[in-house]
Amino acid sequence: MKTKYLFLFIFLLSSVSAFCQQEKNVEDEYAAYFTLPREALYVHLNKTTYFKGEEIWFKGYTYDQKNQLTSKATTNINVGIYDEAGNQLKKSLFKAENGVIQGNIAVDSTFSGGTYYIKAETNWMKNFKESNAFVQKIEIISEEVAKKNTTETEANYDFQFLPEGGHMVANTKNTIGFKLINESGKGVKASGIVYDSNKKEVASFEGNTFGLGKFLFQPKADQNYTAEIKLENGNVLNQAVPKAKNRGVAMIVSNPFPDKVIINFNTNAETLKSNPSKEYKVLIHQNGNLKTIAFAFENATEKIISIPKKELFKGINTITVFDDKNTPILERLFFNDFFTKKAKIHVSKLNMLNDSILFSISESQLKDNANISISVLPEMTKSYDPDHTIVSNFYLKSHIKSAVENPQYYFRDMNRKKKYELDILLLTQGWSRYNWDTIFGDKPNGLNRFENGxxxxxxxxxxxxxxxxxxxxxxxxxxxxxxxxxxxxxxxxxxxxxxxxxxxxxxxxxxxxxxxxxxxxxxxxVSDEEDKISETTIKENSKVQSNSADFQLPENFFYDNSEQLDAVVIKAEKKKEKRDPILINGKVTEITEIETQRYINITDFIQYNGYNVSENLGRISITTRRTPKASPVIYFDNARLSSFNILYNLSTANVERIIIDKTGLGEGMNAGFGGVIKIYTRTTPLxxxxxxxxxxxxxxxxxxxxxxxEYYAPKYSSYLNNTFEKYGAISWIPELKLTKTKAVNFKVYNTKTKSITLFIEGITESGDLISEKRTIQIR
Structure with missing residues (x-):
């Protein structure tokens, strides 16, 4: 009897467990997975190809993915250099202020010519399986020629059919995306025809320069199809078309409209016959933000849903369709441009100032203050080839699983054509980088904390x-x-x-x-663990051939004395200061044994020199003796004190020098009527x-x-040769604030270059992203 009850209890327990699993709320699971905020990083480099002896100048921007604003939660940013295999060579710690960092890394004698990577990340990023660390490939050119393997190999091509949403369904309308790449991962333009088993043409298609495209297709059940693909070089490929499912749901997303996105769901009679009232759930989501829509076909084979873009989220949105068992069956990414604001950057040359050129820059489209950085290079430069701009990095990279060829193309000077091509790109990307098994499984735990100092x-x-x-x-x-x-x-x-x-x-x-x-x-x-860049990341950042593959640094390209020297420290006996450089009437007193014997505490010395000093339970008050009474401005080791309590019981023997100026002249209005006192603690023995x-x-x-x-430009022996035009640097402006009301001026050294190009990256206070390329004729 006991055994019978035990079996009954186990059965009930397992039934409850199974029911709970089945009733698991998709929205709650999704929200829980994105409870912790997610940081992303973009690093704007002044170049991506460097000579030995130059500096890698950069500015980093942090980003809160959910709120799409500058992230100020972390101040500690680790920036490292890694070799071609991804091994860490050096790592430095930089401080973020208001969500941005500035820095530089010397391309010193530890570098040889070849490929390296720069990586930036925060400690908080380690909490998540989906890495948001910034990685950029860079090239170093040295006196030695970098030998590359130039052996020609037979061209290989990879052609893929990529049904929208993830699969095709027989006897209904489907959109089929496709992608053709070569052995280097570069897109190849091609066109093709789809034939049925009787060699009858049923569809045709044509790709763009990136090898991407799409076409409508209505396959029949249990039918085999093949495609004949013709390349521009005349080669012909034959590829089998994936077989369509006999039952299921297909999804077609239409996104050419300025104010809405339309989702067309299609199915067939066979699917409806098995469960005509089956309900589906559509989640449209982005970094923890979500919108839910339920639908059923209701004995029809087509269901159209129109959604206003203003109800969705800025940038990439993901559509995931769940069946009645909360199983994800379809997924598709699309770009919502409804909230994105395009910066309209104006740059003009004002005039020449000695050996510099003065420029003016402003923006008229965005109604918000912005923080930007600018790399100034010759127009013909080959030294600037970043994988991403700040826009493609934050809007695109953080949502997709694999690398994209030339992602900058889609967001720079975006027009109707580029929006269409971006939609094809997202269609062929398949499902997003966030895996639903992971979302339903272990949630991020936040063990790696935000680091601040x-x-x-x-x-x-x-x-x-x-x-x-x-x-x-x-x-x-x-x-x-x-x-x-x-x-x-x-x-x-x-x-x-x-x-x-x-x-x-x-x-x-x-x-x-x-x-x-x-x-x-x-x-x-503070976190400083040595790490390694993964092989997958290196593969995604690889390209056919670097700019420096067949290039050798010419002799005398830099001035002989242009190399930056180490600081020279001259040791000498310290002289007593007689005057303060700012306080005109400041009386300087070097504390000796005589003063320590006359004044036990430093407050005694201050009182003797014309101030009222009162002490009460560790609190110090200092005022002038004349009327009206006023407190002096006091600096303690050059730090201005907001409270004088630190002076309580401070022995005069611990002070090396004190400067008192009752007028405060030189300090300006900051001094008020109380004058200025500067106290310096002892660094030499009394x-x-x-x-x-x-x-x-x-x-x-x-x-x-x-x-x-502070940025300094390399001293090139000539600004008129071909090497400077391709690989030289003119200027780097890491910090420029654009206001809503007026233009901002900046100047660069005049290298006599005919035309220059400005690569501008930045972000506004409200989170709008700026990425612009401006070429200006100088001569």
Whole structure:
């Protein structure tokens, strides 16, 4: 009897489990998969082909895919260089501010001529199976000739029939996409005829220059079809047409209209006979946004659905059709241009200024402020060949599974013809990069966090008792402050932006207010794991032959003295400053043993020099003695203080120099009526020997931020030769703000080039993307 009840319980449990699985809500599963926001990156390079000795200049743009805005969640962007096999050679950390980064990487002696890759990603991107890291192939030209295998091989072609939605259905209308590529993955133009088994022509087709096209076809059940494909070179290919399903649903999407998209669903009598009232669900979705439409054929073999584009999502939308068992049966991507705004960039030459040319740039179509970058190259350049623009990268790449030949073509100067060709491209892409088995399966867990700066955890080892806080000295990006310790004398500091080679320094304060050197164990936390570019990604970024394949750098192309030299550090005895370069009436006092004996704390010194100083429970107030009373502007290690509490109990022995200017002249209106005080903490010992000579401990981060440098152009020996015209660089403008109301001027060095080309990439405050190419005649 117990066994009988046990079997009954197991049966009921399995039935409930099966029912729950069957009733799994598609919309909820989809929404759960896209709960975590997804970042994408685009990096605008000044070139893609470089000489040894040049710099790779770049600007990176981060993007929130769901909201289609600049992403500001992450500040840490890792940018690396990888060899031809995808192995990491070097990696640097760059700081994003307001969603953009600027940087450069030297093409130094570690590079040899050949192929490399630049990759940029964030730690957050590692949470997702669908990678949004940016990868771009680059070429390096050196004095050595890069030998390439030029052995000719017999041309091979790959022709594919790609039914719209994923399959053909017999005895009904279908749209069949097709693609013809050569062994290098390049599209090949061709035309063809489809024959039935009796050699009767039933359809014809013709592809574009990318080898893509489509045609209408109504196959019969259990019929075999073949296609005869004719290439432009006269070659003929024969290809079998995939067999149509006897039952099912076909989908035809029509997207030439400015305000709506029409979806035509077709089926046959055989399908209706098996289940005439069967219901289907259409999900139109994009990065977590979705719209659901239910339909049934209702004893008809055709169902037409018209959807206003304003109810859908900007850019690529995915249509997925589910049957009554929540199984995806059809999928198709299409581009919704209803919300996309086209920038209208105006660039004009104003005049010559000495050895420079002044330009004016504005936009009249977008009604929003924009942040852009510009690469300025000779008109005949061969050195700029990026896989994507910012538009194709964010609108197209993040939705498709495979690489696309010349994706920039579809979005630059988009017209009716290009919209039609883009629709064919999306038809032949098949299903999107997001796999439904994955969506219904494991969801992203977010274990890799958004990274903002460097985190430091530390423990004070000496002195062990009595220390409850440490003094953290100012750095380039942070003001000085006290760090509280817990009961075990441990501490954590987050969001630190330490630059390469920059030292972080600590002291602890004694009861007498003296800074002493602690023994501190530090652990830095920031992601810097070595990685590798996958073979699939490398294959997608490969091309037939690089621009530099048969090119050799000519002699004396650069000036002999044009190579950038390492910084030279001259060590000398530090002189005492007598005047401050800004404070005209500033009185400079170098703190010696005499001052430390006369003034125990620095606030005593300030009070002696004409200010009222009050202390109350650790709070410091400083005002002038004259009426009306006003507080001075105080700088602590060049960081302006918003509160003076850091000066509480600060020993004068810890200060190296103090400058007081009661007038504040030179500081402008910022000084107000209280004057200016500048305090500099001690970096040299006050005493020549003894314990007091060691007042801090310091350490550098093993992986810190690379500071952005100002662009400098290479010094070419001549701007009039063929090499400069093809591979030289004129200028790089990484940061230019376009406003809604007026034009912005910029200037470039005059290389006497007849015509120049500007490659412009950027994004507006509301998330509209800008990608423009402008050629301007100079002479």
């Amino acid at each position: 460097i985190a430091i955890s530390g423990t004070v080892n000496r002195p062990k008792p009595g220390v409850d806080r440490l003094f953290l000295y100012a750095t380039k990006n942070h003001s000085a402050r006290f760090i509280e310790l817990d009961k075990d004398q441990k501490f954590t500091i987050t969001n630190l932006f330490l630059e390469e080679g920059e030292e972080i320094r600590f002291s602890y304060m004694t009861e007498k207010g003296l800074f002493k050197k602690p023994s501190v164990y530090l652990r830095f936390s 005493f020549k020997k003894g314990e007091a000579a060691e007042i801090f401990t310091g350490s550098t981060a093993p992986f810190a931020f690379t500071p952005a440098k």
